[in-house]
Amino acid sequence: MKLTIRQMTLAALLGALTFILTAFVHIPLSIGYFNLGDIIIIFSAIFVHPIFGAFVGAIGASLADLYGGYIFFIPFTIVAKALEALVAGYLFNKIKAPYNYGALLIGASLMVATYAFSYWVFDPTGVLLIATLPFDSLQGLAGATGAALLYIAINPYRHHLKL
Numbered sequence: 001m002k003l004t005i006r007q008m009t010l011a012a013l014l015g016a017l018t019f020i021l022t023a024f025v026h027i028p029l030s031i032g033y034f035n036l037g038d039i040i041i042i043f044s045a046i047f048v049h050p051i052f053g054a055f056v057g058a059i060g061a062s063l064a065d066l067y068g069g070y071i072f073f074i075p076f077t078i079v080a081k082a083l084e085a086l087v088a089g090y091l092f093n094k095i096k097a098p099y100n101y102g103a104l105l106i107g108a109s110l111m112v113a114t115y116a117f118s119y120w121v122f123d124p125t126g127v128l129l130i131a132t133l134p135f136d137s138l139q140g141l142a143g144a145t146g147a148a149l150l151y152i153a154i155n156p157y158r159h160h161l162k163l
Contacts, residue, residue, distance in 0.1 A: 001051055007163060011056055014044050023067045031119075031128060032070065034135050037061055038111065038143025040103055041081055042088050043150045048163055050089025057081030062096025067101075073118065079112035085106070101148050110139030 003011075022037030037060060045053025058078045065074045088107025092100045115136050119129040 001049060007048065007052070010048065010163070011044075011052060014040055014056045015060040015063075018056055019067070022061050022064035029135055030131055031122075032073065032115075032132065033068070034139050036142065036146065037063075038081075038084065038108065039086050039146030039150060042107060042143050042147035045085035045089030045107070046092045046104070046147065046151055047158075049155065050086045050093075053085030053089050054082040057085045069127060072122070076114060076118035080111045080118075083112035083114060084140075084143075088147075101144075104144035104147055107140070108144045111143075112136045112140045138155045139155065 018037045018040045021040060022035045026033040026035040037057075041053055041057035041061070043053075044056040044110075058081050061081045062077045063073045065071065065077050071079075084107040087110055088104045091103030091106060094100075095103055112133070116129055116133060119132055120126065121130060
C-alpha cells in the first residue's frame, strides 16, 4: 500500500481525532473507560483501507492510554485496535452490501475479546472481566454503529476527497 501525502495527512488527522475521542470524550469505569474512538478506527478501515485503520487505531488509542496513565494496557490496545480495523475493513470489502455492515460487529467483537483476554491476564479470578465486559461490548457496538453511519454519510462524497 503506497501512501500519498494526502493519505498520510489524513492518517495523522484521524489518529489525532481518535486520541481526542478516546482520551477526552469518555466515561470512566472501574478500570479503563468507555469511549467513542472506535468510530474513527472502524470508519478509517472501511473508508480508506484496513491497514490505514489499524494504524489510526494503534496510534490514536495507545496515545490515549499513555495520556490516561494506562501504560500497562498499551500492548493490548495496539493488538485490539489493529485487529478490529483489519478484520472489519477486510470483511467489509469482501462481503456484498448490505450484509457487509455485519463485518463491523465482527471487528468490534475481536476488540472486546482482546480486552477480555487482557482483563484475565491482570485478574485471573475473572471479576474484572465480568465487571467490564458489558461496557466494552457497548463500546464495540457504538463504534460499529457510529462508523456505519459516518460511512453512509460521507461515502457519496468520496470522489471529492481524492484518496
